[in-house]
Amino acid sequence: MSGAFYSLSRKEGWRRYVDAPARRQPDRLTTAQRARLGEQAREDYDEARHDWHANFGILRTPQLAAVHDELERIVFTNRQDPDRIRGAAVIDALPGLGKTTIANVFARGFDRAQIRRHGPVTDEGHERIPVFRVGLTSNTTLRTLNRMICEFYGHPATNRATAAELASHAVDCVLSCQTRVGVIDDVHFINPGRKDGLDVSNHLKWLANELPVTFLYVGVGLAERRFFADGLIGDNAVLAQTARRWTRLPVPPFEVASDEGRAHWRGLLKATERQLVLTHARPGMLTDLADYLFTRTSGHIGSFVTLITRGCFTAIRTGTETLTVDLLDTVRIDEASEQARNQLAAAFAHGRLATTPTRQRAAAS
Known part of the structure; x- marks a missing residue:
């Protein structure tokens, strides 16, 4: 085989x-x-x-073309200086509609363009990695999220560092390798209604604040799960930052x-x-x-x-x-x-x- x-x-x-x-x-x-x-x-x-x-x-497909057009608009207009917040994109749809493929294909094209334009090595001599990609699991915590990002880059300290140290290492990797897009798949595993899920959700906001990266999230039925409400209900839902920062891109079936x-x-x-x-x-x-x-x-x-x-x-x-x-x-x-x-x-x-x-x-x- x-x-x-x-x-x-x-x-x-x-x-x-x-x-x-x-x-x-x-x-x-x-x-x-x-x-x-x-x-x-x-x-x-x-x-x-x-x-x-x-x-x-x-x-x-028309679905792939439509989402790629939106992603291109979001990524290429995220040229803000590091002190400003960048908007994120989230591909949200039912299973079996090609969400992950759409995200991977877009990120691959972006990666190729960056390497072609800027070369495989940064001016400081680091390996240029335009895109990082991780997939969450049902037991993802704040520490495991940081560890997965560090493992993508091959950081040597992933097994012995604390959650705070891993977060610092993740920031260093992204900045040193001049990463511009971060793909995080299966975000539906995060449950903002639980403490560990809320911690991960808040950490994603912190990463978005700290890193000059456009985040591309992929998940199943996020709107139906009230994911964009950050676990808030009633009148408090208007306080949810996710709904203001994330652009939802649905993928309909044929x-x-x-x-x-x-x-x-x-x-x-x-x-x-x-x-x-x-x-x-x-x-x-x-x-x-x-x-x-x-x-x-x-x-x-x-x-x-x-x-x-x-x-x-x-x-x-x-x-x-x-x-x-x-x-x-x-x-x-x-x-x-x-x-x-x-x-x-x-x-x-x-x-x-x-x-x-x-x-x-x-x-x-």
Whole structure:
């Protein structure tokens, strides 16, 4: 099984992610060409296709493009002097909508631009690290947050320092390496209603005050959890600093209730078709299944990619070499999509939903 093994929560892993060249799409061989391959060559070819389908290029969906436009505006206008507060961005959406991918891809592009413009070493001779990235856990405390930031940079004192010392080390790392963007994933694990969660939330504000960094947070259902209210309720909620400092960027799922939404959905299917390396793939292979694919995935990009990736694996393994309803029906994906499937199928069957544009349906009738 191929694939690289590294963590984006360490600078070495992040550097590999940022500097990795684009993967090369395997050639699409005909049945005759595949038949001429020896057994080992055919296994290698299939292995290359499995790896490609699990990692093909990022699909620039309307959701990704919209959030990236906002992030660019926020990051590139955060040019305030260190004595002024910088605004933060938070990507807040349901699971399976590509939040982390959107954040990572933006941060990777920013990192590449900074290195290209300013070089890999600062004027003081330190390694330039334009972006740091950490992911929180369900038991993140103030000390573990500081430790995770220090571990990203590879600071040697992470295991024996106090929380205050770790915070000082984290500030030193950011300033020395001239970091400009900090990505903090899974912030929904912070519960401002609990003391340890409130401590972490307040510490994030302190870091934002102390560091010349634009923070990019990623989380699930933060607005519904009243995360922006800092644990305050009633009239006191107006005192919440988070709601004033963070710009919330939602990521909606695909929808097919409007012609614009239908066009976006079919655009996703067409873009995905071009990425698939199956012998019997053809234009329209996915768009002909537009209703079915929406029924299976509820318009969630994560569920869609999982279904397609597993479907391609099955198509190659069984020799079918194409994606059909019968084949995809053998593939199970996340439970949320499976539970919503029957209800969506009924909506399509009764004409309450459709992926075909209104004008095209009118002409057909």
